Amino acid sequence: MQAALAPFQEAHATALAQPVANFFSPVPPVQEPGRLYDFFRASNDVQIEGDVRYVLKHNKTTCMTQKESGAWVDIIVSYWRAVKEIIKAEEASNQGRLGERQYVAVYDAWKDLTSNFIKHISGGALPAWAIFTLYFTANHLRRIAIKADDQLAKSKPATVNASFSDDIVSTVAQNQKLEEAARVFNRIFALCLGDRNPDLNESRKWGVYCVANLQFKTYFKLKAISLSKNVVRSIEAQSDLPPFKLYPKAHRVTYRYYTGVLAFLQEDYTKAEKNLQEAWDACYASAEKNKSLILTYLIPCRLITQHVVPKAPLLAESPRLERIFGPLVTCIRKGDLTGFDKALAEGEPEFVKRRIFLTLERSRDIALRNLLRKVYLAGGYDDLKEGQTEKDRIRKSRIPLVNFAAALRMGGQAVEDDEVECLLANQIYKVRVPCPVQDSLLTLPQGLMKGYISREHAMVVLNKKGAFPGTGV
Amino acid sequence: MSGAAQGGAPTTKAVSDAPNGQPAAVSAKPAPQLEEDDEFEDFPVEDWGEEETQTHGDKTHLWEESWDDDDTTEEFANQLRDELKKLGK
Numbered sequence: 001m002q003a004a005l006a007p008f009q010e011a012h013a014t015a016l017a018q019p020v021a022n023f024f025s026p027v028p029p030v031q032e033p034g035r036l037y038d039f040f041r042a043s044n045d046v047q048i049e050g051d052v053r054y055v056l057k058h059n060k061t062t063c064m065t066q067k068e069s070g071a072w073v074d075i076i077v078s079y080w081r082a083v084k085e086i087i088k089a090e091e092a093s094n095q096g097r098l099g100e101r102q103y104v105a106v107y108d109a110w111k112d113l114t115s116n117f118i119k120h121i122s123g124g125a126l127p128a129w130a131i132f133t134l135y136f137t138a139n140h141l142r143r144i145a146i147k148a149d150d151q152l153a154k155s156k157p158a159t160v161n162a163s164f165s166d167d168i169v170s171t172v173a174q175n176q177k178l179e180e181a182a183r184v185f186n187r188i189f190a191l192c193l194g195d196r197n198p199d200l201n202e203s204r205k206w207g208v209y210c211v212a213n214l215q216f217k218t219y220f221k222l223k224a225i226s227l228s229k230n231v232v233r234s235i236e237a238q239s240d241l242p243p244f245k246l247y248p249k250a251h252r253v254t255y256r257y258y259t260g261v262l263a264f265l266q267e268d269y270t271k272a273e274k275n276l277q278e279a280w281d282a283c284y285a286s287a288e289k290n291k292s293l294i295l296t297y298l299i300p301c302r303l304i305t306q307h308v309v310p311k312a313p314l315l316a317e318s319p320r321l322e323r324i325f326g327p328l329v330t331c332i333r334k335g336d337l338t339g340f341d342k343a344l345a346e347g348e349p350e351f352v353k354r355r356i357f358l359t360l361e362r363s364r365d366i367a368l369r370n371l372l373r374k375v376y377l378a379g380g381y382d383d384l385k386e387g388q389t390e391k392d393r394i395r396k397s398r399i400p401l402v403n404f405a406a407a408l409r410m411g412g413q414a415v416e417d418d419e420v421e422c423l424l425a426n427q428i429y430k431v432r433v434p435c436p437v438q439d440s441l442l443t444l445p446q447g448l449m450k451g452y453i454s455r456e457h458a459m460v461v462l463n464k465k466g467a468f469p470g471t472g473v
Numbered sequence: 474m475s476g477a478a479q480g481g482a483p484t485t486k487a488v489s490d491a492p493n494g495q496p497a498a499v500s501a502k503p504a505p506q507l508e509e510d511d512e513f514e515d516f517p518v519e520d521w522g523e524e525e526t527q528t529h530g531d532k533t534h535l536w537e538e539s540w541d542d543d544d545t546t547e548e549f550a551n552q553l554r555d556e557l558k559k560l561g562k
Contacts, residue, residue: 221512282527283526284518287514289514293511311535333541335540369540
């Protein structure tokens, strides 16, 4: 046991959360694939507690109080029991006789480990950095819970979850373990948020955002996204958190991503854009998948708020982005409505899955605007009057409705004359962003097109100073 | 004749036989590959410097306006005129 615990003692001596978390891992380190097995073989069910206690008592690497030492004994023993279940499950899996409860047993053991951490942190037995070790342990619990649920779902298609509680709204009984884990994460979140330690350096409040992120991931997976709002509300109501910018970037970027997606789903695109842009700007440059996920929401967002589209290099960030947004963006720029509809229909399964379908559908107005704008440009200029020079030229502002109708039909749209009028009226009426946030709406033009329809003359009379606000004409 | 087409050039047959070929072609199209796991990943490190962020370096030219003002406008004007002429007839 002495040798098996040496890595723990070395890690503990660093007084850093990560090395200690690396010791309490459900997978062995790459350079030492036999680590879990060796640790398990170093003791047995009966002697484990005594063995660990003996080693920690006579340890010379690191100094700890008796209270702390007792806490670590508890934690290491529960880790040993979890490792035992992991090894049993692995052996069963290798022999092709994996039972349905095997991962559930791993989950239960890992949950005990997590609970022990919570117990000793809230009891004040562990140093301040242990909150992050707990975070890593809880993150493993999340993964193990997902695996256990998969295993359960495979063996019996419909499990009735008797221990349903009110805080998890889900119809999917297969997520039993993850729902249970979500309640553990709630406790950890409360443990961080409610820390009253006046010394900010020692505060568990530094764990607030990473645990919140853990909860977001869990709620998104459980398809109980709305529960994330409670987390955000709790954080926003807490006035004494350290300044956001002092938290590590990993916590901040993830938090901004999830709050951005939440605002996006509530159609608050201005807030969504702000959060997602912040996540994008600070994102770790080589985290390709995360970058692609941020852009999956930032692109539709900016289409709605700013009417801008990503340039080729941005789409080239990932083949997935290119595939899902490339055709749409091309059609929007060309004002090709038929192509837009086709691209939207083809991408529908993926857009729906990513929850961006409705937002992208709204960008059809921009494709239409671009087509109408072309009709306006194609109309050319009024003849110059006496005394006017080239720079006084103004575009023809009265455009027959038939011109717009013809353009729509050229693009393959089967539209009646009445419908054309309706589309135009909508363009004139459309407000760019129905945003509740101050200061942004005021500076934005009110409609995609400025002017009025003269039914008498079957004409559209466009504003001479900016017929299509924000587009230079 | 149909026998020859079947034996010799199956692709030609599929094209000429559109009404029959169509449904088969649709069902043969692979469903779009969805990545099952679309979870935001844990970063390999907890914190990083400005020089390691996404926007380090040139970041200004990643977005462009949604409309397209290239030479196609002229071409479009001609097409539109043709179309209107046809309507005027």
